[in-house]
Amino acid sequence: MAEPTRERPTQAQRRDGTRQRLLDSATELFSQSGYHGTQVMDIVSKAHVSAGTFYRYFEDKQAIFFAIAQKLADHELQEAKKTHVLFSTAADFASTVTSMVQYYEAHFERVLAQAALYRCLLHSGVVDPARDHLWKMNERSTAALADHLRNAGITDTRDHESLARMILGIGAELRFSMIHSGQPTAARAARLATRCVIGALAAFTTQLPSHLKPSEQVWAATLQRLTLVE
Amino acid sequence: MAEPTRERPTQAQRRDGTRQRLLDSATELFSQSGYHGTQVMDIVSKAHVSAGTFYRYFEDKQAIFFAIAQKLADHELQEAKKTHVLFSTAADFASTVTSMVQYYEAHFERVLAQAALYRCLLHSGVVDPARDHLWKMNERSTAALADHLRNAGITDTRDHESLARMILGIGAELRFSMIHSGQPTAARAARLATRCVIGALAAFTTQLPSHLKPSEQVWAATLQRLTLVE
Amino acid sequence: MAEPTRERPTQAQRRDGTRQRLLDSATELFSQSGYHGTQVMDIVSKAHVSAGTFYRYFEDKQAIFFAIAQKLADHELQEAKKTHVLFSTAADFASTVTSMVQYYEAHFERVLAQAALYRCLLHSGVVDPARDHLWKMNERSTAALADHLRNAGITDTRDHESLARMILGIGAELRFSMIHSGQPTAARAARLATRCVIGALAAFTTQLPSHLKPSEQVWAATLQRLTLVE
Amino acid sequence: MAEPTRERPTQAQRRDGTRQRLLDSATELFSQSGYHGTQVMDIVSKAHVSAGTFYRYFEDKQAIFFAIAQKLADHELQEAKKTHVLFSTAADFASTVTSMVQYYEAHFERVLAQAALYRCLLHSGVVDPARDHLWKMNERSTAALADHLRNAGITDTRDHESLARMILGIGAELRFSMIHSGQPTAARAARLATRCVIGALAAFTTQLPSHLKPSEQVWAATLQRLTLVE
DNA sequence: GATGAATGAGTCTTCATTCAT
DNA sequence: TATGAATGAAGACTCATTCAT
Numbered sequence: 017m018a019e020p021t022r023e024r025p026t027q028a029q030r031r032d033g034t035r036q037r038l039l040d041s042a043t044e045l046f047s048q049s050g051y052h053g054t055q056v057m058d059i060v061s062k063a064h065v066s067a068g069t070f071y072r073y074f075e076d077k078q079a080i081f082f083a084i085a086q087k088l089a090d091h092e093l094q095e096a097k098k099t100h101v102l103f104s105t106a107a108d109f110a111s112t113v114t115s116m117v118q119y120y121e122a123h124f125e126r127v128l129a130q131a132a133l134y135r136c137l138l139h140s141g142v143v144d145p146a147r148d149h150l151w152k153m154n155e156r157s158t159a160a161l162a163d164h165l166r167n168a169g170i171t172d173t174r175d176h177e178s179l180a181r182m183i184l185g186i187g188a189e190l191r192f193s194m195i196h197s198g199q200p201t202a203a204r205a206a207r208l209a210t211r212c213v214i215g216a217l218a219a220f221t222t223q224l225p226s227h228l229k230p231s232e233q234v235w236a237a238t239l240q241r242l243t244l245v246e
Numbered sequence: 247m248a249e250p251t252r253e254r255p256t257q258a259q260r261r262d263g264t265r266q267r268l269l270d271s272a273t274e275l276f277s278q279s280g281y282h283g284t285q286v287m288d289i290v291s292k293a294h295v296s297a298g299t300f301y302r303y304f305e306d307k308q309a310i311f312f313a314i315a316q317k318l319a320d321h322e323l324q325e326a327k328k329t330h331v332l333f334s335t336a337a338d339f340a341s342t343v344t345s346m347v348q349y350y351e352a353h354f355e356r357v358l359a360q361a362a363l364y365r366c367l368l369h370s371g372v373v374d375p376a377r378d379h380l381w382k383m384n385e386r387s388t389a390a391l392a393d394h395l396r397n398a399g400i401t402d403t404r405d406h407e408s409l410a411r412m413i414l415g416i417g418a419e420l421r422f423s424m425i426h427s428g429q430p431t432a433a434r435a436a437r438l439a440t441r442c443v444i445g446a447l448a449a450f451t452t453q454l455p456s457h458l459k460p461s462e463q464v465w466a467a468t469l470q471r472l473t474l475v476e
Numbered sequence: 477m478a479e480p481t482r483e484r485p486t487q488a489q490r491r492d493g494t495r496q497r498l499l500d501s502a503t504e505l506f507s508q509s510g511y512h513g514t515q516v517m518d519i520v521s522k523a524h525v526s527a528g529t530f531y532r533y534f535e536d537k538q539a540i541f542f543a544i545a546q547k548l549a550d551h552e553l554q555e556a557k558k559t560h561v562l563f564s565t566a567a568d569f570a571s572t573v574t575s576m577v578q579y580y581e582a583h584f585e586r587v588l589a590q591a592a593l594y595r596c597l598l599h600s601g602v603v604d605p606a607r608d609h610l611w612k613m614n615e616r617s618t619a620a621l622a623d624h625l626r627n628a629g630i631t632d633t634r635d636h637e638s639l640a641r642m643i644l645g646i647g648a649e650l651r652f653s654m655i656h657s658g659q660p661t662a663a664r665a666a667r668l669a670t671r672c673v674i675g676a677l678a679a680f681t682t683q684l685p686s687h688l689k690p691s692e693q694v695w696a697a698t699l700q701r702l703t704l705v706e
Numbered sequence: 707m708a709e710p711t712r713e714r715p716t717q718a719q720r721r722d723g724t725r726q727r728l729l730d731s732a733t734e735l736f737s738q739s740g741y742h743g744t745q746v747m748d749i750v751s752k753a754h755v756s757a758g759t760f761y762r763y764f765e766d767k768q769a770i771f772f773a774i775a776q777k778l779a780d781h782e783l784q785e786a787k788k789t790h791v792l793f794s795t796a797a798d799f800a801s802t803v804t805s806m807v808q809y810y811e812a813h814f815e816r817v818l819a820q821a822a823l824y825r826c827l828l829h830s831g832v833v834d835p836a837r838d839h840l841w842k843m844n845e846r847s848t849a850a851l852a853d854h855l856r857n858a859g860i861t862d863t864r865d866h867e868s869l870a871r872m873i874l875g876i877g878a879e880l881r882f883s884m885i886h887s888g889q890p891t892a893a894r895a896a897r898l899a900t901r902c903v904i905g906a907l908a909a910f911t912t913q914l915p916s917h918l919k920p921s922e923q924v925w926a927a928t929l930q931r932l933t934l935v936e
Numbered sequence: 937g938a939t940g941a942a943t944g945a946g947t948c949t950t951c952a953t954t955c956a957t
Numbered sequence: 958t959a960t961g962a963a964t965g966a967a968g969a970c971t972c973a974t975t976c977a978t
Contacts, residue, residue: 071954182416185420188415256978285969755938
């Protein structure tokens with residue numbers, strides 16, 4: 017007889033439901049119109065609650081913005097960690113590339129929905145460093161990748177932070193294009209990004225012991241494989 | 247010896263002076279406080295003109311913002327095109343790389359010098375697709391680079407747009423970091439970016455006739471030179 | 477005996493109350509100072525609400541003006557239609573004239589009672605063809621009267637629109653005078669207008685079958701009666 | 707050798723020319739958009755003079771408005787007197803009617819251009835009785851017609867003012883329609899107005915000595931003639 | 937006399953936030 | 958606890974008028 021889902025929801029459940037609806041509405045609206053282009057009234061209308069209710073869940077308009085930012089940042093950090101593992105654990109080049117393609121493909125499919133939000137959050141024009149966890153998260157994400165690059169034995173540069181940024185930039189612009197024009201597809205984007213990244217990394221791994229570097233054949237074959245997709 | 251145009255700072259000159267003062271004031275204020283943190287009244291006060299005068303020169307607040315953005319974007323596009331030409335005409339690899347470093351260094355220096363303005367433009371949160379010259383400029387940059395890549399004989403991918411985006415992304419993230427933390431320096435950023443970009447491009451130029459590709463020695467030497475900076 | 481709707485003057489009732497207070501305040505102020513002489517702040521102050529509240533109920537300043545005009549025009553059109561019906565159904569001339577006098581008297585009394593408002597509406601100088609309900613109402617009045625004249629069997633002219641306009645013009649100028657000088661009184665104006673209108677109509681009903689036209693005696697007696705008022 | 711038109715205009719002539727251009731521009735703009743819908747800048751642009759020049763010729767915006775009003779009022783008064791003569795001098799009915807048609811036709815053709823202005827001036831929302839000569843002129847025009855009606859021997863009413871207004875109203879609405887819809891044509895409007903007016907007057911001339919009234923045949927024939935136009 | 941750049945008080949309108957019901 | 962009417966400070970924008978050139 018226990019059908020918890022059919023019983024009327026507890027206070028706490030309703031509370032969470034309302035809060036979640038507000039967050040969802042705000043997320044969509046911020047993504048579309050930016051922080052300043054979104055009014056509290058728009059958010060509450062979309063969430064089917066009243067203006068007053070909003071302020072029971074969030075102190076003010078910035079609060080919901082930062083709540084979203086926080087959530088996204090947490091999520092991104094976790095995802096980023098998964099990626100970086102690739103760089104450090106892969107025993108051989110071929111499997112690294114394969115994993116990288118798989119990761120990017122999953123990544124692009126997954127983040128498409130969030131990319132607009134991500135960009136909005138970073139470029140929102142909200143300036144309140146004291147509360148800006150998002151920016152810190154972004155930095156932490158970069159730092160994590162930098163660490164992995166360092167551990168992977170890259171010694172051609174000591175500025176692994178910047179290298180990490182550049183590599184993240186490769187994906188960022190592709191993602192941005194996908195949101196706005198739908199081009200390229202996740203599958204192709206993954207190949208392009210992988211190819212681009214391994215090329216970039218190659219330029220920073222001249223000092224790697226030769227047994228860790230792919231032979232010329234492997235390199236050619238790998239690029240060949242990445243090309244086949246188009 | 248009669249230079250009548252210099253004698254009386256005529257109407258036209260006063261006009262231009264006023265317009266310039268408004269642009270300067272706005273640039274500084276937008277840099278400091280962002281678009282939404284700056285009031286029209288602040289701009290006119292700083293420029294020592296009245297509210298009404300502002301609207302003689304700019305249709306509304308957004309107009310002056312876009313005028314500033316446009317000017318910066320135009321300049322960048324010009325500079326970028328100068329360099330991109332190299333991709334297609336450069337006789338030899340070494341000079342291409344040298345030019346690329348020079349371009350990047352100049353670019354990053356400009357960015358550093360006007361970091362606050364860049365930050366404002368990128369983070370303004372102004373969303374008005376109908377008038378967003380900034381966004382159009384970005385697309386034009388991409389298109390211009392894509393064209394050059396195509397002309398340079400890159401046939402490993404037919405999606406030169408995406409390749410262009412990825413390359414621009416490399417610089418974008420670096421710029422973003424410089425704007426916020428001042429790191430890395432323009433000189434180092436230029437080397438890093440160049441190295442990263444030529445690596446990335448190498449991964450897309452497997453089909454280039456061998457006489458166009460750098461020999462292994464040249465390649466190694468080039469990377470070596472790019473490394474020396476640190 | 478439970479009348480819950482009367483117990484608590486609910487939201488909806490408060491809403492209507494506020495809207496009505498705004499309309500009343502605006503009506504009075506527009507009457508006194510005209511459209512351009514009245515500020516939104518004046519209206520809200522008089523209605524004891526805040527500036528923001530105004531815009532919950534009316535899109536902008538013009539909207540409340542047109543709301544007032546519309547209401548008055550609607551009412552007048554209703555009243556006019558009631559009378560115009562007489563033109564087509566009236567069995568005999570005498571009762572038509574009696575009704576016409578009654579209608580005009582009521583109309584002119586309304587005008588006198590709200591002379592200032594009428595003056596404001598007529599002289600507001602608001603020119604916005606896209607939203608000018610007043611103008612549309614005027615056209616609707618003309619069309620309605622033209623229809624009735626047509627149905628009444630007037631065939632001396634096929635331009636019933638123009639005939640309608642001329643008849644409406646008779647009343648309009650009288651109204652205009654009453655608004656500004658209070659002269660003539662509603663009672664006399666009604667007789668004058670009726671007499672003038674039936675004279676004018678007589679000049680357009682030569683082809684009416686004779687049994688529908690008043691005999692010379694009836695005509696003379698009618699005019700006599702209309703004269704008695706002075 | 708005397709070609710005064712080719713010699714360069716005197717100061718005084720240029721002054722008058724400029725003033726006239728300003729008046730013409732203002733007239734057209736006020737007619738189209740009303741007083742409040744017309745900006746001083748619009749007027750000076752149309753007149754090809756600078757903002758400052760405007761204030762050399764007119765004290766302020768209201769001054770040019772009243773200058774136009776004054777001129778129109780003077781003109782109207784003169785024209786009105788011509789008409790009214792018809793009522794008092796015509797020896798016989800038939801020639802009165804003929805003259806009336808001619809007058810109305812000329813009137814409608816002439817005033818079409820000014821009617822919009824006329825209405826704008828009366829309904830402009832400019833409220834400054836101290837300077838409002840136009841309103842007084844309007845009253846004088848009414849008074850003049852009233853006098854003529856009185857002199858013509860109309861004794862059915864003593865309120866010749868109101869009668870005059872009603873008669874003027876007949877033409878006013880027709881004129882207004884002609885401006886906005888182009889309907890009816892001046893020729894038809896003249897017949898319609900004449901017919902309407904003589905009908906209206908007939909209803910106020912029951913006490914005229916019979917030798918002054920048209921016989922039934924003349925009446926019928928007159929109306930017949932007025933009808934032929936359609 | 938003419939010009940047109942500059943003025944600035946005046947208004948409308950917005951929207952995050954509060955609070956009585 | 959939810960509602961939504963009310964708040965009011967804030968800010969963009971206008972336009973008749975002035976005045977240095």
